[in-house]
Amino acid sequence: MTTDRWDVVVVGAGPAGGMAAWTAAAAGLRTLLLEEHPEPGAPPHCTGKLSIHAFADLSLPASFARNTLRAARICAPSGVVAEIRRSRADSHVVDRDAFDRWLTERAVEAGAVFVGGARAKAASWDRGLMRVDADRGRSSMALRAAVVIDAEGPRAQFANASGIEPRRHLLAGLQYEMEGLDLVDDDGAEVYAGRTWAPGFFAWLMPLGGGAARIGLAVDPREATGPPVQYLDRLIAAHPIASRRACGGRVVRKLAGSIPLLTGDRPAFRPGFLLAGDAAGHVKATSGGGIYYALLGGRVAAETAARAIGGDKGAWRDYERRWRRQFGREVRFTARVRRALASMTDEDMNRFVGTVAGDDRLRRAIERHGDTQYQSRLFNPVLGASLARAARDRAFAGTATRLIGAMIRTYVSD
Ligand SMILES: Cc1cc2nc3c(=O)[nH]c(=O)nc-3n(C[C@H](O)[C@H](O)[C@H](O)COP(=O)(O)OP(=O)(O)OC[C@H]3O[C@@H](n4cnc5c(N)ncnc54)[C@H](O)[C@@H]3O)c2cc1C
Known part of the structure; x- marks a missing residue:
């Protein structure tokens, strides 16, 4: 049995945990970073699409x-x-894998201690500090810390065992990294919409350059009739566009993971215990993208820990205010859009995409205001262009009315 005392124990060495440990250690806090796998970043599960804003805002190496x-x-x-x-x-x-490893290396350079192969089981209050129980191989660790930052990713088992039940619903994701593909260009991602191909979410192709790409999908287990592999293999074999790109390609690795969709708006903290990244459900529900919010949330969580340890009693509530100010609007907006999209049939989707393809005003509005990091900025321009289109196109008016109605219902029901 190992017993140890820390200022901050961070659970999980993904983007949220790596950034939290780096920030906490750089602030002079005695920081322990636990990761259940021997190395950070392995095995990778993610496509790795990261907004250019993240590179600029966080000075990430190009x-x-x-x-x-x-x-x-x-x-x-x-x-x-x-x-x-x-x-x-x-x-x-x-x-x-390389990105997460780099973050942990920065944390260790700043003074954090990284322990791989250590799985945190639960945290509880113990004589004015948080006690974290963890297993490492056959040995147990009983750690004490002023603050625990839970950056365990989407499953939230550690949070649940610690008495915090984040409200989320998990989508099942799978992707193949492939080479030898027949791609149109290297700078265009492809999104394959429709329940037929990926019930409850969508499929994608993310080019890597040189005829390589990550091609994957996520499905909602409540709507899918089989596991993601069944849908991905079918997409590659039979989708009118994806099959043309992937036919003749070879799979060089497979990556799988879950995407958490928030189903309620709960605080991401308890005094002494902060949730960051996927553990808090901080993703864009439209795309499943969460790396940038994990980095921002991890940093704010560590800054909160420093203030709380310094005696600031308002720090916990301020954590909630700060993450919401930085990206809460996008988390909430994309959750609404996801719920509205769920009301669309494949026929609606065909009509909507066909209209965007043929309507210069609508397409230009998306090109001008679209930014995958700030999707809420699209709402007003797209609404305006859609209403103008709907006024002269009865078939599109039906689809637009259903979508706008579903969006309004999300505001009424919240
Ligand atoms: C198929 C797929 C594709 C995706 N593509 C993108 C994309 O292109 N762009 C994007 O922005 N986002 C994408 N995402 C989402 C993105 O991967 C997550 O939002 C991001 O990884 C969240 O980072 P995190 O640090 O919160 O969690 P994670 O990256 O999941 O890291 C959590 C870490 O904690 C460890 N851990 C878990 N439990 C414990 C425990 N009890 N004790 C110790 N360690 C533990 C895990 O092993 C893991 O290393 C994708 C997700 C999936 C599933």
Whole structure:
């Protein structure tokens, strides 16, 4: 049995935990970073698409950008395609194993202690400190800390065992990294929409350059009739667009993981215990993207820990205020859009994508205001262009009315 006392124990060495440990250690806090796997970042599960804002705001090294994306092709279930091309870069694609490892190395350089192969089981109050019980191989660890930062990712088992039940619903994701593909370009991601292909979410192709790409999907287990592998293999074999790209390609690795969708708006803290990243459900529910919010949330959590340890009693509540100010609007907005999208049939999706493809005003509105990091900025311009279109197109008016109605219902029901 190992017993140890720390200022901060961080659970999980993903983007949230790595950034939290780095920030806490740099602030002079005695910081322990626990990771259930021997190494941070392995095995990777994620596509690695990260907004250019994250690189600028957090001074991330440009060398992590394996590829740069400027365009997106939205493919309706029927195979109709709408291409959105921005004049500026939107995102870079990173390799998560290298990225997560780098963050942990920065944390260790700043003074944090990293312990791999250690699985935190639960935390509880014990004589004015948090007690964290963890297993490492056959030995047990009983750690004491002023603050626990839970950055365990989507499953939230540690949070549940610690008496915190974040409200979320998990989607099942799977992707193949493939080489030898027949791609249109290197800077355009593809999104394959429709219940037929990925019930409850969507499928994607993220180019890596040189004919390589990550092609994957997530499905809602409540709607899917089989595991994600069944849908991904079918997408690659039979989707009107994806099969053309992937036919003849070879799978070089497989990556799987869950995407948490928030189903309630609960605080991400208890005094002494802060949730960050996927553990808090901080993702864009439209795309499942959560790396940037994990980095921001991890940093704010560590700053909160420093203030709380310094005696600031308002620090815990301020954590909630700060993450909400930084990205809460996008988390809430994308959750509403996801719920509205759930009301769309494949027929609606065909009509919507077909309209965007053929309507210059609507497409230009998306190109001008679209930013995958700040999706709420699209709402007013797209609403305006959609209403103008609906006034002269009865078929589209039906789809637009259903979508807008579903969006309004999310405001009424909250
Ligand atoms: C298929 C797929 C594709 C995705 N693509 C993108 C994308 O392109 N862009 C994007 O922004 N987001 C994407 N995401 C989401 C993104 O991966 C997450 O939002 C991000 O990883 C969240 O970071 P995190 O640090 O909160 O959690 P994680 O990255 O999940 O890290 C949590 C870490 O904690 C460890 N851990 C868990 N429990 C314990 C425990 N009890 N004790 C010790 N260690 C523990 C885990 O092993 C893991 O290393 C994708 C997700 C999936 C599933």
